[in-house]
Amino acid sequence: MLIQTPAEGLYDELFDENNRVRPQCRMLEHWLVNSNEELIAEKRREANVLFQRLGITFNVYGEDQGADRLIPFDLIPRVISASDWHTLQTGLRQRIQALNRFLYDIYHDYDIVKAGVISAEQVFANPQYQPGMQNLKLPRNLYCHIAGIDLIRHSDGNFYVLEDNLRCPSGVSYMLENRRMMMRLFPELFAHSAVAPVEHYPNLLGETLRAASLKPDPTVVVLTPGRFNSAYFEHAFLARQMGIELVEGADLFVAQNKVYMKTTTGPQQVDVIYRRIDDDFLDPLAGNPDSMLGVAGLYAAYRTGNVVLTNAVGNGVADDKSIYPYVPDMIRFYLDEEPILKNVPTWQCRNPKDLQYVLEHLPELVVKEAQGAGGYGMLIGPKACKKELDLFRSLLKARPQDYIAQPTLSLSTCPTFVEEGVAPRHLDLRPFVLSGKKIQMVPGGLTRVALEKGSLVVNSSQGGGTKDTWVLEDDPC
Amino acid sequence: MLSSAASSLFWMARYLERAESQARLLDVSLTMALIDVPEDRIEQLSVPLLVSGTREIFFDYYTEITPQNLINFLLLDSRHPTSVFNIIQNARDNALHVRGNLSSDVWESINQAWLEMRELQHRGVTESNASSVFDWVRERSHLFRGAAYGTLLRNDAFHFLRLGTFIERAETTARVLDIRHVMAMKAEQEHATQVFFEWTAVLHSLAAFEAYQNTYGHNLDAMSVAELLILEPAVPRSLHVCLGEIASLLEQVESGEAQESRRLASSLYANIRFGNRDYIAERGLHIYLVDFLERIQHIAGQIQKDYMGWQG
Numbered sequence: 001m002l003i004q005t006p007a008e009g010l011y012d013e014l015f016d017e018n019n020r021v022r023p024q025c026r027m028l029e030h031w032l033v034n035s036n037e038e039l040i041a042e043k044r045r046e047a048n049v050l051f052q053r054l055g056i057t058f059n060v061y062g063e064d065q066g067a068d069r070l071i072p073f074d075l076i077p078r079v080i081s082a083s084d085w086h087t088l089q090t091g092l093r094q095r096i097q098a099l100n101r102f103l104y105d106i107y108h109d110y111d112i113v114k115a116g117v118i119s120a121e122q123v124f125a126n127p128q129y130q131p132g133m134q135n136l137k138l139p140r141n142l143y144c145h146i147a148g149i150d151l152i153r154h155s156d157g158n159f160y161v162l163e164d165n166l167r168c169p170s171g172v173s174y175m176l177e178n179r180r181m182m183m184r185l186f187p188e189l190f191a192h193s194a195v196a197p198v199e200h201y202p203n204l205l206g207e208t209l210r211a212a213s214l215k216p217d218p219t220v221v222v223l224t225p226g227r228f229n230s231a232y233f234e235h236a237f238l239a240r241q242m243g244i245e246l247v248e249g250a251d252l253f254v255a256q257n258k259v260y261m262k263t264t265t266g267p268q269q270v271d272v273i274y275r276r277i278d279d280d281f282l283d284p285l286a287g288n289p290d291s292m293l294g295v296a297g298l299y300a301a302y303r304t305g306n307v308v309l310t311n312a313v314g315n316g317v318a319d320d321k322s323i324y325p326y327v328p329d330m331i332r333f334y335l336d337e338e339p340i341l342k343n344v345p346t347w348q349c350r351n352p353k354d355l356q357y358v359l360e361h362l363p364e365l366v367v368k369e370a371q372g373a374g375g376y377g378m379l380i381g382p383k384a385c386k387k388e389l390d391l392f393r394s395l396l397k398a399r400p401q402d403y404i405a406q407p408t409l410s411l412s413t414c415p416t417f418v419e420e421g422v423a424p425r426h427l428d429l430r431p432f433v434l435s436g437k438k439i440q441m442v443p444g445g446l447t448r449v450a451l452e453k454g455s456l457v458v459n460s461s462q463g464g465g466t467k468d469t470w471v472l473e474d475d476p477c
Numbered sequence: 478m479l480s481s482a483a484s485s486l487f488w489m490a491r492y493l494e495r496a497e498s499q500a501r502l503l504d505v506s507l508t509m510a511l512i513d514v515p516e517d518r519i520e521q522l523s524v525p526l527l528v529s530g531t532r533e534i535f536f537d538y539y540t541e542i543t544p545q546n547l548i549n550f551l552l553l554d555s556r557h558p559t560s561v562f563n564i565i566q567n568a569r570d571n572a573l574h575v576r577g578n579l580s581s582d583v584w585e586s587i588n589q590a591w592l593e594m595r596e597l598q599h600r601g602v603t604e605s606n607a608s609s610v611f612d613w614v615r616e617r618s619h620l621f622r623g624a625a626y627g628t629l630l631r632n633d634a635f636h637f638l639r640l641g642t643f644i645e646r647a648e649t650t651a652r653v654l655d656i657r658h659v660m661a662m663k664a665e666q667e668h669a670t671q672v673f674f675e676w677t678a679v680l681h682s683l684a685a686f687e688a689y690q691n692t693y694g695h696n697l698d699a700m701s702v703a704e705l706l707i708l709e710p711a712v713p714r715s716l717h718v719c720l721g722e723i724a725s726l727l728e729q730v731e732s733g734e735a736q737e738s739r740r741l742a743s744s745l746y747a748n749i750r751f752g753n754r755d756y757i758a759e760r761g762l763h764i765y766l767v768d769f770l771e772r773i774q775h776i777a778g779q780i781q782k783d784y785m786g787w788q789g
Contacts, residue, residue, distance in 0.1 A: 054581070055573070055588045227573050236576035246577035251479050262480045264633060264784040265733045 001035055003415050004423040011155045011412040012424055013078055024081040024472050027193050031186075032076065032415070032422065040075065043185045044417065047073055050181060055233060072465035073178060074416050075185070078427060078447040085196075085443055085471040088151070088159060088431065091340035092441065094331060096147055096433045099164060101334040103143035103318050107133045117329050126323070127371070128316030130279065132286070136303060138312060139214045140437075145310040146208070146274075147433045148172075148445075151341070153412035160342045160409070162428065164327070166319040167311060168276050171446040171466075172432050173234035176201060176241075178446075178468040194473035196443035201432070202241035204440050209242075209272050211436030212308045218271035221245045221261065223252070225277050225293045230461075235276050249277075254297030257304040272308045273298075279313050321404045322348060322370040345407060349400040358405040359396060362389055365405045367396070380456060382408050411456055414467070416449055426450045428458050429469065443471035482578050483637040484785040485571040490641030492568035493587070493621055496561050498649040498682075500614035502528055503551050505682045507544055507607060512674055520660065522547055524678075528652050531559045544604050552610065553598045561614060565594045580628040583621065590617040636730045637784070640723060644777045647719035648770065653682050654706050655766040661699060676702050683714045703762050704754045716769065720746040723776065735783030741776045745769075 005019050006012035014025045021029045051070050080088075105111050106123050107130075113120050123129060148169025150162040179198050183190055209220045224235035226248050239246035251261050252270065260267035277294060280287040286299035301307045317323060325346040328339040347354035347365075358365060367379040379392045396403055413424035431445030447467040448458035458464040502525040510521045522542050526532040531550075534557050539546045554560045558567070569591040576584055593613070602610050629635045661675035676697045680686035683706060692709070693701045709715045724746040727739045757765050 052592060053585050053589050055576075055584065222577075227570070232573075233576075236573075239577040240579075245479055245482075247479060248481070251481050264478055264480055264483045264637075265731050 001032055001037055001040065001422055003029070003032060004421065006413050006424040009155060010410050010424070011153055011157055013153070013412055013414040013427075022079075022081075025079050028077065028079060028189075031189060040417070044075060047075065047181055047185060050184070051177075054177065071174065071460045072451060073181065074449055074451075074465050074467045075182075076415050076417060076422070077182060077468040077470045078414050078429075078449075079470045079472065080429075080444065082472050082474050084159075087340065089441065089443075091159075092149055092431060092433050093439045094335065094337060094340055095149065095161065095164070095327065096144065096435060096439055098327065098331040098334050099147070099166065099318050100141070100143055100435060102330045103166075103312070103315060104141045105334075106317065107314065108135060112330065112333055115333065117333050118323070118326050122322060123317065126317045126320060128279075128314070128320055130314030130317075132299070132303065133312070133314040137305065139212060139308060142212065142435055143312040143315055144318070145212055145312075145435050146205070147311075147435070148430045149433060151429045151431070152409055153429075155410040155412075158342055159429075160344050161327070162344060162409075163321070164319040164324065165430075166315040167278065169430070169432065170231040170234055170276075171430055171448075172201060173237045174466050175432070175442075175444065175446045175469065176237075178466055182468045193470070196471040196473050198442040198444055198469075201442045202238060204434050204442065205238065205274075206242040206244070208434040208436035208440070209274050209310055212310050213271045215271050218308075219269060220272040220274065221247045221252075221270050223247055223249070223273050223275040223277055225281070229276075231276065238274075249291075249293045249295050252295045252298070254295060254301050257297070257301045257306050259295065259298060259301050259307045270307060272310060274310050279316065282309070282313070320370055321346075321368055322350070322401075324404075344409060347405040349396055349403040349405060354405075355396065355400045358403075359393060362393065364408060366408050367392055367403055367405045370402055370404055380408065408456075411450075411458075414447075414449065416451065416465075416467070418451060418453075423453070425453070426456050426458065427467070444469035478578070478633045478637075480785045482575045483633065484781065485574040486578060486634055486638040487641040487644075487780070487785070489568050489571035489575065489587070490638040491645040492564050492571065493618060494642050494645040494649070496564045496568065496614055497618035498646070498653075499525065499529060499551060499559075499561055499564065500611045501684065502653065502682050503547065504608065504611040505678050507547070507604070508681075509674060509678050510544065513671070514668060517664075517668075517671070524656060524660070525551055527656050528649070529559045531557065534559070544607075548602050548604065548607050552602055552607075555598070562594055562598050565591050575634070578634040580624070582624040582628045586617070586621045586624045590621070593617075633730055636726045640726050640730075640780060643719045643722045643726070644773065644780070646714055647716055647723070647773050650683055650706055650714050650716055650719065651766050651770050651773070654679060654703065655763060655770075657682075658699065658703070658762050658766075673697055679706070685712050685714060688712045699762070700754050700758055703757060707757065707765075708749065708752055708754065710750075717749050720749050727780070730784070732783070738776060738779040738783045741772070741779055745772050745776065 006015055014022060014029060016022055048070065051073060102112065112118055113123055144166040146169060148165040148171065150165065151159045152162050153159050175198060210218055221244055222235050222239040224232060224246055226232065236246050245261065247261055253260055253262065259270045261270055275282065281291040282294045283296060283299040284291045284294055285296050302309055302313065325343065325348060328343050331337055331339045347358050349355045349358055363381045365381045369377045379388060411426040411428060414427050415422045416425040418425065427447055427449040429445050429447055431441055434440045447469040448460070448464050449467055450456060450458045451463060451465050506522055506524045510518045513521045519542050522544065523532060526535050535550055538554065538556065539550060550560065552561045555562050569587055572579060572584060572587045597610060625638060657675055657679040661672050664671035664675055676699065677686065679702055680689050685706060689702065689705055692705060705712055705715065707716045710717045712718060720742065724742045727742050
């Protein structure tokens with residue numbers, strides 16, 4: 001098959017700047033060039049049928065017929081060299097460690113505020129800050145047991161952190177199923193390359209969740225909003241892989257500040273809840289009173305220390321886009337180290353000087369809501385029409401504190417199967433970082449790819465697809 | 478295990494069993510209608526409606542009992558809960574809820590059945606290809622059973638799933654036997670030759686025709702058919718086998734203080750195990766079966782109360 005070469009000025013994961021194949025991708029390129037189109041088309045159909053049968057589907061919010069859609073899966077893996085992964089891994093460890101320390105600090109001693117690194121207003125007036133978490137002692141002082149960090153590779157070849165997800169990051173089941181699918185469809189590819197395994201992720205997750213409690217053999221459950229949630233497949237998948245119960249709010253109750261599940265033999269106490277429900281919906285008595293998903297009294301049980309929630313309540317303040325610019329400072333403040341992973345330069349529109357710059361340079365910038373997620377409610381300056389730019393100008397002037405702006409990044413590209421053949425498409429990377437007795441992760445993560453030509457939005461809710469992510473065990477000599 | 482999961486497994490298995498038996502019933506009725514004397518054809522076709530208790534609902538949507546209407550109504554119609562389409566959808570919904578308790582093989586067998594059912598509903602089914610669709614339903618059911626036996630842990634999840642299967646099966650056997658029995662009695666007075674076909678239909682509907690030939694030879698009579706389907710411990714759909722399984726599964730299920738469903742099941746099982754055809758004949762088959770249905774439904778209700786009662 002013919003592979004379209006990438007556009008100039010962009011970093012491509014397969015070709016270097018002289019359109020030579022990167023050493024770690026030689027095997028892959030050889031395979032691609034020698035594959036015939038019919039076979040690939042056949043394999044793509046097979047993958048679709050298999051994903052349908054597995055039931056790996058998701059729902060899109062605000063779309064009625066969106067029920068049970070497949071996330072497009074691209075057969076061409078994204079390759080990361082061993083040395084790149086080594087840097088990423090070290091950087092991710094460092095970053096998560098600092099974020100955890102930050103969360104502990106803002107709910108206990110406020111050192112970082114006292115030192116003037118971050119203003120009190122930005123921490124305590126943040127809508128995600130939970131005063132109820134103040135002075136609560138959590139086992140091992142851990143807040144983000146499971147984190148998903150979104151990274152992109154810029155045209156300079158460096159990885160930049162785009163976003164930290166410290167609440168309920170999802171997508172890990174796609175990482176695992178994509179690998180399983182690739183091994184099933186192309187076993188010969190794996191026979192010829194040393195791809196680092198990811199299959200042990202559920203083991204590591206189970207270990208992490210058990211370590212979240214100080215009890216010797218805690219009862220752990222996964223709490224899901226239910227069958228109609230877009231990530232239900234993932235909740236069930238992880239519970240099954242770890243051999244623990246998947247519960248809905250109605251399966252749990254609280255008595256004497258202890259949490260029990262309703263079983264066929266009577267009540268059974270629960271020690272750790274891997275919850276995939278947002279803070280506000282956990283407990284109708286503490287959060288949203290209309291929540292049908294949560295458990296009445298859960299928050300009180302948590303405050304008493306009788307149950308551990310993973311992730312902790314109140315993490316949202318640390319992965320907020322308005323706190324994001326301070327993460328490098330956190331690393332310096334808590335760990336006394338220089339950040340290994342770069343942050344994307346960010347203008348905080350709450351600062352008059354930044355706002356002025358943003359308004360003057362709007363057509364070249366990306367503007368995001370500080371609280372937004374999922375690619376909703378953002379402006380991509382270079383792609384926006386005049387009407388959209390005007391709309392955001394007035395939004396920015398009205399509520400500058402709700403927005404941040406960043407330069408339009410050139411996300412790296414990777415060859416992808418599309419209608420016109422094999423062509424470069426933009427992608428990002430979400431590794432999953434687990435914090436228990438130690439910080440662990442499996443090599444790689446979830447690679448999301450924007451399937452439309454030139455598009456920079458990789459979210460599955462906006463038509464993005466996924467790829468298998470290969471971290472090579474060794475760099476080729 | 479979670480009470481809500483036990484409930485979903487129980488119902489998932491009931492629905493899948495129901496899909497299979499409904500396909501068998503419909504298949505037999507359509508065939509029998511071809512054999513039957515023309516004036517009895519409608520009566521023959523209405524058997525599956527009687528067994529599933531949907532005769533009234535049928536006339537909400539259709540004016541006439543024809544093979545095609547029956548196929549549409551009992552197989553494909555999504556407007557009422559008793560079509561095979563909705564039964565499989567319900568099974569799949571329950572399976573989705575207990576996805577964490579199922580092996581991938583079992584889940585995929587059910588999910589695939591549902592995907593293909595949707596396809597079928599979209600394409601439609603006619604009298605001429607109905608047989609292959611009935612075969613398909615039976616095959617999906619076999620596949621589910623095979624996957625369940627071959628890949629599920631022998632824990633309570635498995636036990637509740639099997640309880641669902643056998644409760645549903647016992648009810649179906651008793652119902653089919655009862656309704657066909659009444660029809661055979663009527664035929665005896667009107668067309669003696671029809672009696673033979675009635676009893677053949679019972680046996681085919683419950684996949685027991687070959688078992689009968691094996692046990693009794695060619696002499697088809699009412700009491701032998703009843704004996705086979707009620708008392709025979711070697712026939713997979715007999716009440717004896719179903720109750721034996723139910724009683725033994727309830728013994729294996731981990732249990733707190735709840736003992737009532739165990740007691741009820743063991744008692745009904747003992748009745749059947751030590752029962753004989755003379756006793757059934759004396760009481761009258763119809764009365765015997767009506768009593769049995771009441772007791773099996775009581776057991777089903779008690780199982781839900783004992784193990785799944787949290788739901789309210």
